[in-house]
Each structure stands twice: as C-alpha cells, then as structure tokens.
Amino acid sequence: MSKVTCDMAMSVDGFTAGPNQRADAPFGDGVDGALHRWMFDEPDANAAELAAITDAGAFIMGRNMFDPGRGDWDLDWTGWWGEEPPYHAPVFVLTHHEREPLERKGGTVFHFVTGGITKALARARAAAGDRNVAVAGGAATVNQFLAAGLIDELRLHIAPVVLGRGERLFEGVDRTELVQVGVSHTGLVTHVRYAPARP
Amino acid sequence: MSKVTCDMAMSVDGFTAGPNQRADAPFGDGVDGALHRWMFDEPDANAAELAAITDAGAFIMGRNMFDPGRGDWDLDWTGWWGEEPPYHAPVFVLTHHEREPLERKGGTVFHFVTGGITKALARARAAAGDRNVAVAGGAATVNQFLAAGLIDELRLHIAPVVLGRGERLFEGVDRTELVQVGVSHTGLVTHVRYAPARP
Numbered sequence: 001m002s003k004v005t006c007d008m009a010m011s012v013d014g015f016t017a018g019p020n021q022r023a024d025a026p027f028g029d030g031v032d033g034a035l036h037r038w039m040f041d042e043p044d045a046n047a048a049e050l051a052a053i054t055d056a057g058a059f060i061m062g063r064n065m066f067d068p069g070r071g072d073w074d075l076d077w078t079g080w081w082g083e084e085p086p087y088h089a090p091v092f093v094l095t096h097h098e099r100e101p102l103e104r105k106g107g108t109v110f111h112f113v114t115g116g117i118t119k120a121l122a123r124a125r126a127a128a129g130d131r132n133v134a135v136a137g138g139a140a141t142v143n144q145f146l147a148a149g150l151i152d153e154l155r156l157h158i159a160p161v162v163l164g165r166g167e168r169l170f171e172g173v174d175r176t177e178l179v180q181v182g183v184s185h186t187g188l189v190t191h192v193r194y195a196p197a198r199p
Numbered sequence: 200m201s202k203v204t205c206d207m208a209m210s211v212d213g214f215t216a217g218p219n220q221r222a223d224a225p226f227g228d229g230v231d232g233a234l235h236r237w238m239f240d241e242p243d244a245n246a247a248e249l250a251a252i253t254d255a256g257a258f259i260m261g262r263n264m265f266d267p268g269r270g271d272w273d274l275d276w277t278g279w280w281g282e283e284p285p286y287h288a289p290v291f292v293l294t295h296h297e298r299e300p301l302e303r304k305g306g307t308v309f310h311f312v313t314g315g316i317t318k319a320l321a322r323a324r325a326a327a328g329d330r331n332v333a334v335a336g337g338a339a340t341v342n343q344f345l346a347a348g349l350i351d352e353l354r355l356h357i358a359p360v361v362l363g364r365g366e367r368l369f370e371g372v373d374r375t376e377l378v379q380v381g382v383s384h385t386g387l388v389t390h391v392r393y394a395p396a397r398p
Contacts, residue, residue: 012355012377162373164372164375176361180389192384194359197359
C-alpha cells in the first residue's frame, strides 16, 4: 500500500522556519538558507534524499506554505515555484477559503480543500493511486498529521543550527514511540527517517 | 587545550527528560528508559559513545541532576550512583545551598558550588588540567552553558521517541551556527556531534 511521507528540514532545536513567514521572507525572520544549505551547496551528495522529497503521486500542504501571511486570496499569486513547480502531481492545499484549482506546467495542479486534513488526505490518496502521498509542510500542517497518527514515514533533515524561535515541529504532538528506519549524513545535514512504532 | 563537552540524550522533539523529575522518577513522568534504550540494550554497539561520556577530568552538573525535586539538603542523600559513581573525578554541582564536599569511592568527589556556571567552570578547568570538562546535565544547566557559548562540543544522542513535554534542551538559547563534526548511529539512536561555528 502507498505510504504517507513527510520531509522536513529542521534546526537542532526543532524549528522548521523562523517567525513571521511572509511573501518577502518565506522561511521567516532571519532564516534564509540556514535549514537548506545541504540542498543548495551539496545537491549531489544529497541527491537521493532530494529526489525522495518530490517522489509522490500527490502532495498536501498548508495554506501558509502556498501563500504565507495573506488573508483572502490574491488570485495573481500562483505560488513560489514559477511556471513549472517541482511537484508534477496534484497538490492539495488546506484552506478555509474556496478557490478554483490552479493548473501549472508539468502536471502540477493546486487544489484548494476546505474540509481539513482528513478530507485532503482522502483526495490525495485517491489521486496518488499506488504512489505515496507526501505532506509537504509547513510545520502547523505536519503537526496536525502527526498528532492524528497519519504519517507513515517522517524524514527529518537536521541542519547544524540553533534557531531559538520560529515554527516548531512536533508542537501539540503527544508521546509517540518511533522506529528509526534509516540514518545518513553529509557535512551539512543529518537525515533520519522515522516510522511510528506499530504494536 | 582541553574542551568543554556535553552529552545529552534527547527525544526527536527536543526533550531530555519528562516533567516533574523527582527522587522516584529521576527522568520525570512517563520517561523511564525511553531516551536511554541505546545505552542499556546496545552497550556494545554504542561503546565508544558511552565511554566518551565519562572521559573527562572534571564534571559539572545542576543541583537537580544530583538531587531532583528537593529543597534543602538531605545529607543522607549521596546521589544516584551508589558507592562508586561513574565519574572517577571531581564533580562540581551548581547550587544555592552550601554543603561540604562529598567523597565517594573510585575518585569521585562532589563539590557544591554557589557561584554560578562561570565559577563552576573555572574550578572544573583547574581540576581537569589537560583533560576535558564535561557538562553532565540536566537541560537547565546545559542551556545556561549553551547560551553563554561555553560548550565546545555538544554530543546529541537522539532517541526515536516524541515525548511531547518535559525539560527542553536549547530553551533560552539564541540563534547559534554550528558545525556538524560527526554522525553515527545504531538501531536505537542517532549520535550527532556539534561544535560552534567559530568565525
């Protein structure tokens, strides 16, 4: 059966972004590339982990990842990813505000889902077929999925930085036993894959 | 020159103990062995990392690690470690309450220091000579040292569990760039060693 995966770049103190994420600072105040240096400076050494991030048949993301810090929809805003986003699959965006689907080049279609994570997951599973569903972020969305026990494989990419503040992964997630299913590293990151411990 | 080291077992969500640490629950509510299974179930696979924890010429610990949840000294309390603690060196215990040194078998002598972390570190460095000084915990003490930039090598032992609450490492520590100096793992833990990035 297909799995629900989640890749998150995280500081050693558990933050996935700084505070005040917004259009001109998508990773929040003071973060810039701090969590993602391994992606940009070591793409070859991290090729397998990078490829895995977008290897899914459907994606789910929070409204704030699609469009940080905005209220109503600005219909001129089509995401961060330019003409051809890296997903090449349906992307279900959690939101409280209805919007028509947005089709981009290369097979990425953003669908806007108002029914919460359960509804989004059902639609993503149906769209993905035999392939995995990836929960793409941000932290608030991932934390909802973790709290509901809906992530089958959590892939943390731990960057060597203490951020001190920002969006915290695992906020609101209760005690959960995990199984460490894989560890690798380069000079700029430690990759750890976890699965929930199933009785 | 000798280094200031710190080994901490930590959950993936950044806790080093549960809440309410006390004499009958030294790692706090609900934690038991969750952070330390690698120590007890895989001592051979983790032999090098375990040996490194006590390879220092002097140690520093918080009052709460020596004697959790107590107010004034109970002079019958001599620590958790039985007749022969694993330190075999001077241990400087941070406290607000004076107490005579406590000598145990095998070379461990607990000294009680009321002058804060700077005073404790000066005494530990003097006692350690050419050897390293290890900050042994708990989180509140380590966080003071981290915030002051006094840890030269932080060795995290990340256990596959989300605790959800408890004593948080890095609380009160501001943005700090680190260098990842070593990564290893077994089935039950990921070891990551960090040094501060020095300009």
